[in-house]
């Protein structure tokens with residue numbers, strides 16, 4: 253099987269490269285900065301190119317069986333107007349470039365495009381959110397809706413499109429957990445905001461397993477919540493992480509401090525999202541790490 257990956261040098265992308273290579277697939281990685289090519293495991297075909305601009309990479313992409321797009325400027329920073337534009341543009345343009353490449357060449361494989369549970373908005377309180385739940389209307393929700401609409405443009409031509417609505421992906425080498433671990437290891441961790449808000453997470457190994465599962469299941473298309481079936485409240489996350497690391501977690505970070513530090517982006521940490529993987533479960537997907545404590549023990 254031939255795989256083409258955009259956003260290959262990011263946190264999730266690198267894990268996917270290793271897992272596809274392990275399965276013996278022919279893997280192409282689009283890398284925008286040559287100095288990052290060395291991060292790719294041996295045996296990967298590296299193409300240097302810009303995912304936001306047309307290029308030779310589009311021909312290679314259209315010749316593969318599976319195309320996965322994970323490109324997106326990080327949301328972990330203060331959302332200035334410039335940053336917000338970059339967050340939106342990197343996602344829309346990269347998706348647009350893939351869609352136009354595949355549409356023009358009569359692609360018949362599968363296209364998996366990243367999205368996020370931010371689709372539902374940053375704060376939905378106690379509501380249990382599944383794939384059919386209505387979208388939110390804040391900045392990230394609007395980004396996710398526009399991003400998904402772009403990808404679904406390809407579905408109109410009969411291509412199978414899966415939208416990967418990632419929850420907070422937990423792994424050692426990137427994402428939210430790698431930012432939290434240093435404070436918790438020093439015994440300086442604690443819940444964010446009120447601690448009552450829901451936190452929807454997934455172990456990186458389940459991201460890999462679920463991605464392979466969706467590729468193999470030819471009936472799978474449309475949005476999929478990539479989250480564990482057991483979301484937790486923020487205070488439970490802090491308590492469990494402290495227990496796993498055998499450290500105290502007495503230091504809450506109040507919402508107003510987060511707002512001072514991050515501005516509008518703080519809502520992403522203080523909001524409550526209780527998201528469930530309804531479609532994956534109904535297709536018979538079995539989680540490797542359904543439970544937070546198990547996941548954190550694997551990652552500590």
Ligand SMILES: NC(=O)c1ccc[n+]([C@@H]2O[C@H](COP(=O)([O-])OP(=O)(O)OC[C@H]3O[C@@H](n4cnc5c(N)ncnc54)[C@H](OP(=O)(O)O)[C@@H]3O)[C@@H](O)[C@H]2O)c1
Nearest residue numbers: 259260261262263264322323324325366368418420421427
């Ligand atoms: N990790 C999570 O918890 C999580 C949760 C929800 C949604 N997602 C979404 O899933 C996708 C992958 O996540 P991740 O954690 O792997 O993200 P990541 O580590 O930040 O990687 C993002 C990728 O996008 C590329 N990129 C960033 N800015 C770019 C630009 N201006 N032009 C072209 N490419 C650019 C990066 O290239 P370089 O390597 O060259 O910088 C990298 O390959 C993202 O779209 C993210 O929004 C992730």
